[in-house]
Amino acid sequence: MLQIAFSPVYRLRLPEGHRFPMLKYELIHEQLLYEGTCTDDNFFAPSPVDDRWVLGVHTADYVNALKTLTVAPAMVRRIGFPLTPELVEREWIITQGTIDCTRIAYRDGVAMNVAGGTHHAFPDRGEGFCMLNDVGVAAHYLLETGQSKKILVIDLDVHQGNGTAVLFQQEPRVFTFSMHGKDNYPLKKEQSDLDIELPTGMADEAYLNKLYETLPGLIRREQPDFLFYVSGVDILESDRLGKLGVSREGCKTRDTFVFDQAIHFGLPITVSMGGGYSPRLTDIVEAHCNTFRVASDRFF
DSSP states (O other): OOOEEOOGGGSOOOOTTOSSOTHHHHHHHHHHHHTTSOOGGGEEOOOOOOHHHHTTTSOHHHHHHHHTTOOOHHHHHHHTSOOOHHHHHHHHHHHHHHHHHHHHHHHHSEEEESSOOOTTOOSSOOBTTBSSOHHHHHHHHHHHTTSOSOEEEEEOSSSOOHHHHHHTTTOTTEEEEEEEETTSSOSSOOOOSEEEEEOTTOBHHHHHHHHHHHHHHHHHHHOOSEEEEEOOOTTBTTOTTTOOBBOHHHHHHHHHHHHHHHHHHTOOEEEEOOOOOOSSHHHHHHHHHHHHHHHHHHHO
């Protein structure tokens, strides 16, 4: 049975008119239950992550500033959310959700977090709706506990995983792969182990072919024993921040291919949702739900 990290705190109350589609987390949960893809037994609620693991990738000064709500106003603006105790608790819970998913993935082959994919969080700062780097913290946890010796991060959000790239630039046991829009945020790109920049407007066939010709060979070459997948749906043509031209069906095909590679190579995979900013919430939720549907179909 597919196991999914979710808590009601994932949906943070934001000021009226805020541009982040926070409602999507609640709607993903509700839709998967409504259509019968999942039951309540598929979902588990994480507890807050232990600071020990957070401090493995984030600086003590930054973590303390978050927990005491003393983050500089300029950084709060770059993060994009009002700094509140509820926001900080949410970040700690989401991050533990991704750690919990790693343990389940070793048993079941896959586990998924309804939120996460906060790849713009750097060691000492946050930006772009990201405060803690959940994949970074979970990867550190796997390495430190000896559960993994080589990790591959597959980041297919439309925006470069700049924070994740910086976190692991000096860590050869984590290979960061980001396939993202060339002309998109962040303006200043960082150096991942492998960056593939995609031209504005790239549609299904070209996008998928690029993934097909890259991912299997990368897995063979790097020989990871664990996969993290950031499955952002901001690659959609409808996305107001994405600048690519991928259809919902193309996005689903992308997810299917990634999961099939995990199965083919016998690798456990943990999935964090990443971004999605289409004007219609239905487009965001349906594309994200497809990721869960495909995982359930392929693994169970």
